[in-house]
Amino acid sequence: xxxxxxxxxxxxxxxxxxxxxxxxxxxxxxxxxxxxxxxxxxxxxxxxxxxxxxxxxxxxxxxxxxxxxxxxxxxxxxxxxxxxxxxxxxxxxxxxxxxxxxxxxxxxxxxxxxxxxxxxxxxxxxxxxxxxxxxxxxxxxxxxxxxxxxxxxxxxxx
Amino acid sequence: xxxxxxxxxxxxxxxxxxxxxxxxxxxxxxxxxxxxxxxxxxxxxxxxxxxxxxxxxxxxxxxxxxxxxxxxxxxxxxxxxxxxxxxxxxxxxxxxxxxxxxxxxxxxxxxxxxxxxxxxxxxxxxxxxxxxxxxxxxxxxxxxxxxxxxxxxxxxxxxxxxxxxxxxxxxxxxxxxxxxxxxxxxxxxxxxxxxxxxxxxxxxxxxxxxxxxxxxxxxxxxxxxxxxxxxxxxxxxxxxxxxxxxxxxxxxxxxxxxxxxxxxxxxxxxxxxxxxxxxxxxxxxxxxxxxxxxxxxxxxxxxxxxxxxxxxxxxxxxxxxxxxxxxxxxxxxxxxxxxxxxxxxxxxxxxxxxxxxxxxxxxxxxxxxxxxxxxxxxxxxxxxxxxxxxxxxxxxxx
Numbered sequence: 315x316x317x318x319x320x321x322x323x324x325x326x327x328x329x330x331x332x333x334x335x336x337x338x339x340x341x342x343x344x345x346x347x348x349x350x351x352x353x354x355x356x357x358x359x360x361x362x363x364x365x366x367x368x369x370x371x372x373x374x375x376x377x378x379x380x381x382x383x384x385x386x387x388x389x390x391x392x393x394x395x396x397x398x399x400x401x402x403x404x405x406x407x408x409x410x411x412x413x414x415x416x417x418x419x420x421x422x423x424x425x426x427x428x429x430x431x432x433x434x435x436x437x438x439x440x441x442x443x444x445x446x447x448x449x450x451x452x453x454x455x456x457x458x459x460x461x462x463x464x465x466x467x468x469x470x471x472x
Numbered sequence: 473x474x475x476x477x478x479x480x481x482x483x484x485x486x487x488x489x490x491x492x493x494x495x496x497x498x499x500x501x502x503x504x505x506x507x508x509x510x511x512x513x514x515x516x517x518x519x520x521x522x523x524x525x526x527x528x529x530x531x532x533x534x535x536x537x538x539x540x541x542x543x544x545x546x547x548x549x550x551x552x553x554x555x556x557x558x559x560x561x562x563x564x565x566x567x568x569x570x571x572x573x574x575x576x577x578x579x580x581x582x583x584x585x586x587x588x589x590x591x592x593x594x595x596x597x598x599x600x601x602x603x604x605x606x607x608x609x610x611x612x613x614x615x616x617x618x619x620x621x622x623x624x625x626x627x628x629x630x631x632x633x634x635x636x637x638x639x640x641x642x643x644x645x646x647x648x649x650x651x652x653x654x655x656x657x658x659x660x661x662x663x664x665x666x667x668x669x670x671x672x673x674x675x676x677x678x679x680x681x682x683x684x685x686x687x688x689x690x691x692x693x694x695x696x697x698x699x700x701x702x703x704x705x706x707x708x709x710x711x712x713x714x715x716x717x718x719x720x721x722x723x724x725x726x727x728x729x730x731x732x733x734x735x736x737x738x739x740x741x742x743x744x745x746x747x748x749x750x751x752x753x754x755x756x757x758x759x760x761x762x763x764x765x766x767x768x769x770x771x772x773x774x775x776x777x778x779x780x781x782x783x784x785x786x787x788x789x790x791x792x793x794x795x796x797x798x799x800x801x802x803x804x805x806x807x808x809x810x811x812x813x814x815x816x817x818x819x820x821x822x823x824x825x826x827x828x829x830x831x832x833x834x835x836x837x838x839x840x841x842x843x844x845x846x847x848x849x850x851x852x853x854x855x856x857x858x859x860x861x862x863x864x865x866x867x868x869x870x
Contacts, residue, residue: 343802429837
């Protein structure tokens with residue numbers, strides 16, 4: 315897809331109409347469209363994407379994180395969305411600093427975000443503001459450290 | 473004990489710890505049930521007992537080595553996992569897989585779906601007291617596992633799909649073995665249906681149990697047979713086709729009742745649809761042709777060439793010592809696994825080892841809906857509801 319086509323992507327247009335800063339970067343690679351959203355606008359953007367009749371991204375497919383340590387901002391939150399009515403897929407990308415990795419929870423937009431966010435919290439230590447039950451999910455509650463961070467050794471701490 | 477307010481005044485509740493060793497939890501799932509008598513007031517699933525850090529382990533392996541770990545996620549459908557991971561890496565590399573390999577993949581993943589649904593049906597039935605169905609289902613599943621053994625040498629942890637194609641040429645006589653299954657299965661599926669579909673106990677235990685409204689199912693990110701039993705015809709094979717699924721004619725079975733019985737009917741119908749796909753795939757697979765993409769440096773060279781050609785030997789050595797490095801970027805690939813939308817997210821930083829491999833496990837996400845299914849119902853229904861989600865703890869905990 316050409317850059318100009320990407321700028322006319324319905325999700326990009328609708329988000330920019332709502333807030334000019336909402337879609338700060340748009341990219342397309344390997345047939346997947348990704349929109350970079352500023353951290354503080356994620357919740358608002360998610361609501362628009364779910365409710366706008368031209369978009370209707372009603373199914374939250376996945377939330378995951380990539381740690382680009384030692385680059386800064388080191389964390390990238392990837393939110394994969396599906397619009398069942400429009401047969402479309404979209405990825406939102408939010409960059410988070412290593413100092414203070416906090417982002418608004420999407421739980422109120424898609425209740426399915428509950429365990430996905432708990433998993434990212436558990437393994438990356440990213441805090442989701444507004445999540446009512448942000449506990450570790452696969453690791454024991456008293457576990458120390460966040461194993462999927464790149465500076466956590468594969469064989470565990472020595 | 474705590475006190476909760478109900479319509480008939482305040483009552484004392486008790487907390488029952490179900491699992492992690494309870495046989496009906498299909499592995500090591502623990503559920504904290506808050507009960508008012510026998511009625512569930514609150515249910516809190518607790519997972520993680522089988523966490524093995526597969527995603528982290530993938531980061532320490534080359535792209536090809538990580539395939540063996542994907543088998544261990546959903547151990548009842550290893551080929552679906554292989555397929556999803558390989559497709560994600562192929563997307564990252566921009567690799568075109570030969571049609572012959574694509575059809576072989578389709579045929580084997582559909583057989584996987586049947587085998588997985590058979591285990592589901594058998595164990596769900598035994599949970600609800602129907603012993604004989606369990607034995608029949610495992611008898612047929614064994615036949616399908618024999619086919620996997622023919623192809624890959626392994627009954628379960630096949631690792632048969634590789635990046636760029638499949639591992640080895642299909643074994644001689646595979647058509648006969650698959651043909652046998654195709655002739656056998658329709659009658660056998662009818663047998664299970666004869667035992668269950670009109671069975672009064674089965675109906676009493678499953679009809680109207682564990683209902684989930686379609687809008688709630690979508691909001692909770694529920695996919696697969698659970699979503700289709702709620703009337704939403706969302707199947708990745710049709711909506712976002714992969715591996716040439718768009719060339720196959722098949723239907724998406726849906727129901728609207730959205731209870732345990734509807735999910736049973738959807739899965740049984742899916743087995744029949746899978747047989748249709750296997751039959752078409754068999755006809756499509758050409759007797760000869762490449763089974764691996766032509767990509768030196770990524771796909772290992774043929775054994776014979778490796779022994780006779782210098783260049784092939786160098787590629788062979790490089791692939792198995794340092795691997796290959798996809799261009800930096802990310803790819804997210806989803807497939808319709810027997811349990812729902814299986815997704816693999818792979819991020820590359822341009823080195824031979826992945827920066828990140830993430831698995832969107834369908835039963836992990838579907839299990840979130842359990843409290844919705846069981847609250848207000850009896851403990852006995854909890855067993856039916858866990859079974860109907862079709863969880864695989866290897867995939868839930870990863």
